[in-house]
Amino acid sequence: MPVFWTQVLDFAQTTTHRVGDRLLDDFGQAQAQEKADGSLVTQSDQWADEELRNAIAQTFPDHGVVSEETEHIFPGTDWCWIVDPLDGTTNFARGLPLWGISLGLLYQGTPVFGYVHFPPLRQSFHGYWRGDSGLEMPTGAFMNDRPIHTSPDDLSPNHFFNLCARSTAILQNPVPCKIRMLGVSTYNFLTVAAGWTLAGVEATPKIWDIAAVWAIAQAAGAIWTPLESNPIFPLQPGDNYSQRAYPTLVVSRVDLIEMFLPLTASIGVKRYGMG
Structure with a gap:
């Protein structure tokens, strides 16, 4: 090294x-x-x-x-x-x-x-x-x-999907696995990286909630999926990041995006004052 x-x-x-x-x-x-x-x-x-x-x-x-x-x-x-x-x-x-x-x-x-x-x-x-x-x-x-590495498992009712407190509108839809709410943005996504959960979503994480885990999760094989059109990185010199939020879905396998992404439609940028 x-x-x-x-x-x-x-x-x-x-x-x-x-x-x-x-x-x-x-x-x-x-x-x-x-x-x-x-x-x-x-x-x-x-x-x-x-x-x-x-x-x-x-x-x-x-x-x-x-x-x-x-x-x-x-x-x-x-x-x-x-x-x-x-x-x-x-x-x-x-x-x-x-x-x-x-x-x-x-x-x-x-x-x-x-x-x-x-x-x-x-x-x-x-x-x-x-x-x-x-x-x-x-x-x-x-x-x-x-x-550590993400789970290779197929989706089942006995696997986990992590939510945050501001993403519970997802529960208006049938959810294909068990729900957990941990209250810690970093741990939410790190459980996907470690292979313990299949997916996690955060509606309003700030840059300090995701910067470290962005590197760790992808190094572990996770698929990072921003829920808005603008890319998160690179950050721009001189910009103030105090109020910006980055709604994000992280899944363990690329084929699971199509399973979980439709559930996140209720997480709107305007709804949480992010635009």
């Missing part, structure tokens, strides 16, 4: 685990406040955001940073980290042990590496996605350093 990628992986692992250990002390005890978009934030989110941004600045001083809590304008640097300091804040604040820390590394506006750590579960996912970058880099997706 090239030295740069060894440094990237070591940094992501060490930093998210250090921050995660500290967040465990506040788990289930933090007081949450409502942000303008209706989502929750705690002092733990803000502390973790600052810790992660400072760590990136010290280790990769030439890299830019976009984060959920503070930095929303995409910089003009070749390399940029996208930070979600605490994905699943509602779970975290209410004492449900499903929340994580997400770091995505973008090259020229497109994710090429992702690392997501879930402290209560002791699960860490990472992956490399070369795409069209031309970079010399590793390949593959991993959970706790073991390779």
Whole structure:
């Protein structure tokens, strides 16, 4: 593995685990406040955001940073980290042990590496996605350093389809498998990457919800299907990503798109104020 990628992986692992250990002390005890978009934030989110941004600045001083809590304008640097300091804040604040820390590394506006750590579960996912970058880099997706891949299974009533809270209108239609709602965008899609579920949908994820898992899921063989016509990546320097949402369907096999995509017709861009 090239030295740069060894440094990237070591940094992501060490930093998210250090921050995660500290967040465990506040788990289930933090007081949450409502942000303008209706989502929750705690002092733990803000502390973790600052810790992660400072760590990136010290280790990769030439890299830019976009984060959920503070930095929303995409910089003009070749390399940029996208930070979600605490994905699943509602779970975290209410004492449900499903929340994580997400770091995505973008090259020229497109994710090429992702690392997501879930402290209560002791699960860490990472992956490399070369795409069209031309970079010399590793390949593959991993959970706790073991390779993962999407499920080859056929659709059945005993497989899972993950929804988010804003996609429940899907349930007006017959759904061909069991439903799960996890409350964490990253984990929703990572369960597809790991082969545990066949598909997942998110109606209003922001860029920090998807940057890391975009690389991991595709490296694991998942099919990423945006639910709007405009491409997500590359991100554009100078653009503000604080209010943009990216409705997305992720499936384990390309032939499942035709099974799940019709169900998502109820997820409208205008309905959620995304256009």
